[in-house]
Amino acid sequence: MAEINRAVKGTNDILPDKSHNYRFVEEKMLEIAALYGFREIRVPVFEHTEVFSRNVGEDTDVVQKEMYTFSDKGGRSITLRPELTAGVVRSVIEKGVIAGALPAKVCYIGGCYRYEKPQAGRLREFHQFGVECFGAGDPAADAEIIALARQILLTLGVKGISLKINSIGCEKCRKDYVAALKNYFEGHKEELCDTCKDRLERNPMRILDCKSPVCSKIAAGAPVITDYLCDDCKEHFASVKENLTAQGIIFEVDPHIVRGLDYYNKTVFEFVSGDIGAQSTVCGGGRYDGLVAKMGGKDTPALGFGLGIERLMLLLENMNVQLPEDRKCDLYVAAMGGSAKLAAGKICAEMRNEGFEALCDLCGRGLKAQLKYADKIGAKYSVVLGDDELNCGKVKIKDMKTGDEHECDITAIPDKITDLNLKAALGSLEESVLNGEKA
């Protein structure tokens, strides 16, 4: 296949046989977020480059080597969003959302773009669901968004995930900690891997989650951030934990989770799973109290999380979680002859007005082939329309699963289908009641 006809590296097509699964999951997430007061916000896919470079952090990998940046025809430097938080913060400041009632709670679903080398659970275009909460400085807010992320994952049937939390303190206490960390690692400088030698200068906290056995062994003995938190941060973290425990949410404090975006402070957390390859984080987030002020808004505490939709789907697939089936064709109208075809079109139109999915032949096929098609697409009912039916004004509606036929007037097809569906629904209800009694 010529390269021009192929999907761009690291992008994915979601075909009709899968798209309903995504739709189901996305709607579920929005629905659950709404229970916590989060309402959807939609922001552009691209922003001025500085929105990301300044706020995600000049030194981060995301900004340094992963952004899709280009000049538009007006000479502006534009970047496809590598994440959604920065753009959402820009929006809520600019449009005055945070000038209204606080906390302001928004959630989103959208594509993100990062120029990375694709692998399991990592694409160049991927999709995130996320929430952002503005104006809530209380530790209860931290616990609330964690509870929300957890409820989403549990509701969708994800199993075997664990919650890891940490506090990376505020600017003040982090300064002391980084100094202590640097001092500690300096003592082991020669043993560290090459990238970690580099990290020692740029961002010593990153050494903590290096996967090299040597580095992680050294890191195990490193000072932990929680010992360096100022009184305020310490109290905040303790309260977050207290809130989680009060809600029965099990967590593990992992002093090594750090997050790769610069705007985080205090609480950070991740939901991790061993079932999506090396990319174990399904959902990650935390507090970013300084970001709104940094972006020119009024000093406002804030927090949120992002959840990778493709990673979530991978998890669901690997765990064989059954999602609801897509809707099927309610009625296939097979027709023979010109006047029957016209009548078939009319019946379909009536059915659709009643909210049914109704199909008829568009390929000029014979009766047999039409029914074959009806079978392939899983049509629930079919009728055959020919001269006989047109003359007497009656058709037989066939249940494609059982083969049972039910006669009715041509004009009464929608009513008859409604009736049959109702009976079928009652039947399965009775069955489940019976089964319930047995059990």
Place this chain on the structure above:
RNA sequence: GUGGAUGUAGCUUAGUUGGUUAAAGCGCCGGUUUGUGGCACCGGAGACCGUGGGUUCGAGUCCCAUCUUCCACCCCA
């Protein structure tokens, strides 16, 4: 950006030490008395063997390059 694996019809694969018109299953289309789907049988369409070079009388098979996909590192959702 670094490393490892991969690439033959829509899908899953076969293709012997390089040798004529590249094979099968599934899927697709059609047929088996122009009035009935699922089963069976029959037939058909569909592949410049990822791409570009090279070696050779001859390359799907060998060599080089390049791209894709997959997996790992880095980093993140």
